Amino acid sequence: MDAKQYEELQQSLSPKPSILKNCLKAFFVGGIICTIGQLITFFYIANFNFTEKTAGNPTVATMIFLSMLLTGFGLYKKIGQFGGAGSAVPVTGFGNAVISSAIEHKTEGFVLGVGGNIFKLAGSVIVFGVVSAFVVSLVKLILVTMGVTNW
Numbered sequence: 331m332d333a334k335q336y337e338e339l340q341q342s343l344s345p346k347p348s349i350l351k352n353c354l355k356a357f358f359v360g361g362i363i364c365t366i367g368q369l370i371t372f373f374y375i376a377n378f379n380f381t382e383k384t385a386g387n388p389t390v391a392t393m394i395f396l397s398m399l400l401t402g403f404g405l406y407k408k409i410g411q412f413g414g415a416g417s418a419v420p421v422t423g424f425g426n427a428v429i430s431s432a433i434e435h436k437t438e439g440f441v442l443g444v445g446g447n448i449f450k451l452a453g454s455v456i457v458f459g460v461v462s463a464f465v466v467s468l469v470k471l472i473l474v475t476m477g478v479t480n481w
Contacts, residue, residue, distance in 0.1 A: 352414055359413025363420045367393050390421055397422035398429040427451040 331339075370392050374385040400406040406426050410417040417423060431450045435443035449456065473479045 355412060356414045356416030359409065359416030360420060361416075363393075363417065363422055366396075367420070393421050394425035397425035401426045401429045402433070424452055424455055427455070 367389055371382070371385045371389045374380045374388050375382060378388075380388070397406055400409070406417070406422075410426065417426070428448060428451070431452070432444045432448045435447040437443060438447075470479075
């Protein structure tokens with residue numbers, strides 16, 4: 331059997347992904363995660379005297395913490411396998427990426443293993459997040475200074 335025949339055989343035996351089914355699962359899992367985030371926001375507003383504007387940061391921190399906790403118990407992997415991008419795109423995917431690297435390298439020790447690799451997957455997210463925040467802030471500063479807007 332040559333390479334071309336093997337490739338044809340492999341394609342004929344491989345299961346075809348259901349794009350619509352995967353999109354629907356991602357939509358619902360992402361929606362459930364966002365709904366949980368909204369409930370946490372309401373909790374902070376009702377119980378800790380936050381406003382809608384100030385409840386965002388503790389909500390994000392709580393969502394990241396919960397995703398890290400679920401990753402540690404092995405549950406977020408199951409959510410990710412079912413929901414695909416629906417579990418990776420929200421901020422909970424960031425928490426999962428950070429803690430997954432830490433868990434994977436914990437056998438190498440806390441300093442070189444966990445400390446050296448904890449941001450391996452999420453490092454680019456942090457870098458591009460900081461750079462984009464800087465660019466947006468710079469644009470805002472220029473617009474406010476020119477009197478174009480009073481954001």
